[in-house]
Amino acid sequence: MSETGIVVVGAGQAGLQAAASLREAGYGGLLTMIGDEPSLPYQRPPLSKAYLAGKVDATGLFLRAPGFYADHGIACETSVEAVAIDRAARRVRLSDGRDLGYDHLVLATGSRNRPLPVPGTELAGVYQLRSIADADRIQAAIGEARSIAIVGAGFIGLEFASICAARGLSVTVIEAADRPMARAVSEPIATFFREVHESAGIRFLFGGGVQAIEGWAGRAASIVLSDGATCPADLVLIGIGVLPNQDLAAEAGLHVEDGIVVDSVLLTDDPSISAIGDCARFPTRFAAHGTARVESVQNAIDHGRCLAARITGRPAPYDAVPWFWSDQGGHKLQMVGLPGPSDVSVRRATAGGFTVFRYRGPHLTGIETVDSAAEHMAARRIIARGLSPTQDEAADPTFDLKALAMGRGGA
Template sequence: MSAGGTIVVVGAGQAGFQAAASLREAGFDGSLTIVGDEPVAPYQRPPLSKAYLAGKATAGTLALRPASFYADHRIALRLGTRAAALDRAGRQVALASGERLAYDHLILATGARNRPLPVPGADLAGVLQLRTLADADSIQARLAGVETVVVVGAGFIGLEFAAVAAARAIAVTVVEAAGSVMSRAVSQATSAFFRQAHEAAGIRFVLGASAERIAGADGRVTAVETTDGRSLPADLVLVGIGVVPNADLAAEAGLAVADGILVDHTLLTSDPAVSAIGDCAVFPSPFAGRAPTRIESVQNAVDQARCVAARLTGRAAPYAALPWFWSDQGRLKLQIAGLARPHDRAVTRGDPATGAFSVFCYRHGHLVGVESVNRPADHMIARRLIAERLPLAPEQAADPAFDLRALVRAAAAA
């Protein structure tokens, strides 16, 4: 579209904010509005389960930009109100407040919501989830008087929270239906290392079992009962069993959806006047053999926002950014480059006993992902190796004497 016109962004998370900011950076001079259902301006979510709960960050430090940024860049904010419906024929967004916003192009950055725990007692006081700043504030207010915590789900959020709680001398038990921690995200070697490290910090794991019922007294949680017959005392329960993409708005408007909002290689939906980005978007990833892929990460949100902003200002290109992720769990920093699941071979570089190592994951002989623990240099090199598809044999990756930097330098000079 031209430098003018009207763009509405539905979603005030990382993707929605970045789309608006990148549009202005790219020279878009038309009307630009962000709609968000939370009452606060866009902020960083990753620190909520880590630095924010640990008291090392404040709401002010989480803000993606100061309030003046939006005024200076003529970005209108409609906060604390929900986008209730899309009128695609009339190119309007109907807000729950009754307001209707016209658009020439619509960007859906609706994100995802926490998957609810479908068991009796899940609505008791003290059974909490962590997704928003309000969620984090609610947890923070309750942690002071808590002695025992049960975390349901051993994914990134669950383990990050467990590490924060254990550091406060709270007794923590993590319940996970799978037989290992972070089973859908990392290799067996990385999973085993993190379990052992958390156990050394005093965290207890109940694996291969699910929460079957939440017990309570006087309306408050007292225990989590599991499918293997245990009753785990709990003053607080944190549920972290994954998310559901917010695709309802798109589906009700007749857009194509399947575990998210379906988009093409340029992040356009089935309507050429509507794009979708971030946690809600399902796209053909070149790092997954062009298979439909939905990625929940800050990197993906930011890079997809930039891709759409470039297209809308005349510089269309396929979305081909390398996925990468991170998770801070106590003193351990996990960084992941690429999409390593599934893989058929994994080799380790470095010694896990030292607390710093990387796992190089291969599929059909090709490097597809690298998991680095407390080795940021490996992570940065891995991003180059995978993005540029540089050949690296498993034996070379596992050999500490093999110079990965030299391999990247040689490729750049060729």
Template sequence: MSPLSSTPPTLAIVGASYAGVQLAASARDAGFDGRILMFGDEPHLPYQRPPLSKGLLTGKTTVAALALKSADFYREARIEHVPDMRVSHIDPAAHRLTLADGSTLAWDWLALATGARCRALPMPGAGLQGVHALRSLDDALALDEAAHKGKRVCVIGGGFIGLEVAAALAGRGLEVTVVELGSRLLSRAVTPEISRFVASLHAAHCVRVLCNSAVQAIHGHAGKVSAVELESGECLGCDLVVAGIGVVPNDELARAAGIVCANGIVTDALGRTSAPGVLAIGDCAATPNPHAAEPDTPLRLESIQVANDLARAAASLIAGQPQACIAVPWFWSDQYDAKLQMAGLMSPTDDVVVRGDPASGRFSVFCLRDGCIAAVQTVSRPADHMLGRKLVAARTAIAADTLADPDFDPRTLIPR
């Protein structure tokens, strides 16, 4: 049911990526028959983002193949996609938003799917030509063009985006160095066992990985990057820099409107914010997750699956049949010929059980919390990943020594 009584009701969606598109589609599927407008700040139709750091940079994916939905879909579903239009202000009390061109729109439901932006490099030289970030299609196209001309690249940040870019560019023959501030790669997302494998994987492809290393400055010549200087004093000569030091949630609209934010726009499991009628979904939303070590603490997860699931939950609320988001979070990353897949949310205090031999390039890591399977991380073992999602969802209890036995079959843990 709409929070206002206007006929027909209007759903305004700020943001045109996975969460926004999923909400619009799911609201229609659930029977919402009002007007749906989706405002995007890019000129393109909504597109897939994971291939930007994977297939697009390797040449395996074309720009034409990136569209999430065709133009016909939006027309047939009566979803008004408004490209290249920024929302400059929202007024939850008046149920009205203001666009960058000065026009206004009254809404019954407002969904903030504003996503996140790349964290800026906090050092001298960050604005030199040849310094890139990767978030949008235009970012990816600019990086692809620069890679055709470059020979040596320094990737700042050993997270998923940085490492996927490193793998793609190394595969194109560039000399790649990864600089990571922390003691290991992917330290916030994966176990040390997975980190060690990923480091060895990049080393095997001639990528130099420098952990415990901080960038002091980026140097240039004639306005173009020429080197990255580390705090150790070492200078890494390069003609291309890619920054992958994380993202910042786009929660400015919500903050300005007095909506509660804490590393993102705080919501419940249906996407509801502190303002009636205002929802938040996708990378901008911080939502409690029942599979986290602290399930009542709002958590911002940068995941397509999480964005889509929360969007479906929000759509169910709009349609008057609320179904909270409780799905197990899962993620993936492609680097070279290895597929890293994760299900659940690990904690640094989890007990870890490794199944399989990391040296083979195919193994799984199970994370146990309070005697139950809380997360499963796999390398090129898709069957274990699918099994892991079921085991995490069921909070399956298992002794660590039993799980560590190579003769034990985890499939027996699934009820018949």
């Protein structure tokens, strides 16, 4: 490669992993990361968990020590955005007016919070949680809040609800679906966590939306629900999902479809541009329709490693097993695979919690565990190998899941 080197747009988990893995794999050219936040790359999942709970400070979120970048010859540009790509000239225009040339461009642009399209979201006291700055603003506001409303019963909303309830605050969660985490987990998992949260004093309002957020003197005061009822709230967290940051790619003429479309080795339709992490839609045998866009630390890390291997001469199709986790109400939820909402659920008890197996016909599509770390590790191997114990075997607490995972059968 020439002296223009590799430019990584995005300084999150995927972008940093790509840069670090390139150096580990022996890439010796110029390597530049572009990040739009003032901070060095940091972990986002703890923002709604340990960081807001006060168990870790900002320095504890850093993905690498500050000296790592200079030590490894990685130029980490902060507080600047990539605003345009000139594919013909292989150059990226930055928000400060500079142009960077590239031999290869890596789009690790991540995702952004989905906006709530109702009046009142501009009021003081209305928040979304995506960055350290967001978390700091929310942390400062919690101490003054009397009533908290969370719009959206997804992972971030429920993790935040757990933290607030543990402080003895009044918390209401508003969800358009009929159960929490409806798009992500099975009915048995959703029911369990609903009961956990309700026992902690959290109130749920299911099956309705939000008409508006009403305020007083410029601050949020209540939420108007779709049926006209109101819910008091002087702190509102909006957590209704995310959208991929694909505009930069789309404006450059790359194929986008709820994500930047890539092939099995994470290349876009331009052989000089790759996309990885939350923003990328990639082919996978684990998805019902053959492609997926996965928002997880695991996917970001494995994408970064796969990309680095390809660029340094060891190409291999991306085939990592998708897995996720969430900490809520003192319980650990872990998930493997990409089951669909209509997949059949089979539950069995474990020593510390329980496991739910998801089936589409006879085929096992995913495994969810609550407080069952050993079963989760076995689940990763089972899904990776494409194994499908029968539904009767899955329901049998004496069936040895670990033995099956290790290739010894499950009897």
